[in-house]
Amino acid sequence: MKAMFIERIGKLEENPLILREVDIPKPTENEVLIKVSYCGVCHTEIDEIEGRRMPKIPVIPGHEVVGYVVEKGNKVKNLKIGDRVGVAWIKHACGKCRYCKSGEENLCNDFIATGADADGGYAEYMVVESEFAYKIPENLKDETTAPILCAGAVGFRAYKLSEIKDGETVALFGFGASNHIVYRYIRYLNPSSKIVVFVKKLGDNATKLAEELGADYIFETFSEISITYDKAIDTTPVGEVIPYALKYLNKGGHIVVNAIRKETPINAFDYTLIWEERSVKSVANVTRDDVINALKLASVIPIIPKVTIFPLEDANKALLSIKQGKIQGAAVLKIS
Numbered sequence: 001m002k003a004m005f006i007e008r009i010g011k012l013e014e015n016p017l018i019l020r021e022v023d024i025p026k027p028t029e030n031e032v033l034i035k036v037s038y039c040g041v042c043h044t045e046i047d048e049i050e051g052r053r054m055p056k057i058p059v060i061p062g063h064e065v066v067g068y069v070v071e072k073g074n075k076v077k078n079l080k081i082g083d084r085v086g087v088a089w090i091k092h093a094c095g096k097c098r099y100c101k102s103g104e105e106n107l108c109n110d111f112i113a114t115g116a117d118a119d120g121g122y123a124e125y126m127v128v129e130s131e132f133a134y135k136i137p138e139n140l141k142d143e144t145t146a147p148i149l150c151a152g153a154v155g156f157r158a159y160k161l162s163e164i165k166d167g168e169t170v171a172l173f174g175f176g177a178s179n180h181i182v183y184r185y186i187r188y189l190n191p192s193s194k195i196v197v198f199v200k201k202l203g204d205n206a207t208k209l210a211e212e213l214g215a216d217y218i219f220e221t222f223s224e225i226s227i228t229y230d231k232a233i234d235t236t237p238v239g240e241v242i243p244y245a246l247k248y249l250n251k252g253g254h255i256v257v258n259a260i261r262k263e264t265p266i267n268a269f270d271y272t273l274i275w276e277e278r279s280v281k282s283v284a285n286v287t288r289d290d291v292i293n294a295l296k297l298a299s300v301i302p303i304i305p306k307v308t309i310f311p312l313e314d315a316n317k318a319l320l321s322i323k324q325g326k327i328q329g330a331a332v333l334k335i336s
Helices: 043-049 142-149 151-162 177-189 205-213 241-247 288-300 312-323
Strands: 002-006 017-021 031-041 065-072 084-087 090-092 125-129 133-135 169-173 194-199 217-220 229-234 249-257 279-282 307-311 330-334
Touching (some): 017 312, 031 142, 065 125, 142 151, 151 229, 151 288, 169 177, 177 205, 177 330, 194 205, 205 217, 312 330
Parallel strands (some): 307 330
Antiparallel strands (some): 002 017, 031 065, 031 125, 031 330
């Protein structure tokens, strides 16, 4: 099969992913073999390739996987041959620790991340434990479901942690794959809320998408503004966004940081920015319930993410386009 590999840490500008021809993996007794149709491209892969979140080397990246079950182990009961399934960032958790038992398997010390700790979906085939594969609602298309499996799932977790109440004003920092899906959650679940979108530069692709979706306010990040907000979700790779976001956060508000790593440091800031019960929370990974809820919401609302499709061989180009801010919404690889 064809697969793209991370074989070294390097800059995206150096086209670090290598296309290889390798054997099709064999499923164990609890696994299924999936023929991959599409795989979403995530900013986390940039962090892996550039060494901020170290992957195992070599590894096949990709954790927004849509495909079809073509083979299964003899102990698999929940899936059958031909089922259309998705695979997300969570590829394994132990199921026995205090985190797993309390519904926080995303914090399990034995958490295995798809496409980082184990091979993922930048390939024609992949294997996964059947309990970590999700049936996809019939009304969702393969190519637009892929971003729901990470951008949508981790976005749902960020939404949940932000504790948005209907009628509150919500700020979204960054408006790429995840936050343009979170925007739809808020519009559906909190119809009376106002949404403020912060973009890197007014007039960029994120601005155009926010305008298209009908954001109430759009501002350039780090500009002086005259409004405040109650909750915020930050998906940017920029550490300096956090003290800036705190500056306009109302008393008792939360900022939820939905980023696996920051590319730049969080500057020191005065305690008064978090006084009056303001808080900063981080999102770590996702649970299976997050993925299931994201798929359900995408089906019901419905959510059709904005996607740009690339062939598998152009994975380097897709990732670089994300890094350079050239993608509106999400990037997706067409595998087969």
